[in-house]
Amino acid sequence: MTREEKREIRIKIHQVIEKDCKGCPIRYHEQAQMCNSLCPVGEELQLLASNLIGDDYRLQRKKNKRPEDVHKGRWNEEEELYLLHHMDLYPTDHLAKKLNRHPQSVYNKIVYFRKRQQKIIC
Structure with missing residues (x-):
């Protein structure tokens, strides 16, 4: 260009x-x-x-x-820690790109983490 x-x-x-x-x-x-x-x-x-x-x-x-090179399957500990530390700082699309995951998968994991946090607080 x-x-x-x-x-x-x-x-x-x-x-x-x-x-x-x-x-x-x-x-x-x-x-x-x-x-x-x-x-x-x-x-x-x-x-x-x-x-x-x-x-x-x-x-x-x-x-x-769906991009062919997107990682599928279980999340490893590194990916989960990165997401935990950055989920409130960046939009889901950005996190998905960094983690090489589908945006819906990242969104679902964030929802899961937030539900777990609410159970811990209560």
């Missing part, structure tokens, strides 16, 4: 944010991550950004295809 093409994509991203996101109530709340996953404008921005950085994982996810 040439420099000019990248510049055009960045300009397009800026235009979309200025036009559609300026008065959005979701964007200015604590739930800013929802903007990326639920909002059609957020999806458009993610698609533009994936073109900019060449993020094939997001494009495959968009087509509902």
Whole structure:
């Protein structure tokens, strides 16, 4: 991708944010991550950004295809510890990419950890 093409994509991203996101109530709340996953404008921005950085994982996810190199099966202790320490800091998609796991698998594990924490507290 040439420099000019990248510049055009960045300009397009800026235009979309200025036009559609300026008065959005979701964007200015604590739930800013929802903007990326639920909002059609957020999806458009993610698609533009994936073109900019060449993020094939997001494009495959968009087509509902599972990347072939995603790890399946039991979680090892290292993966669980990483997830425990980072699940409140990063979105599920980012964690899935770092752990080489499917986003739904990471989400399910986070739900499991949170249920366990509630039982321990009670």
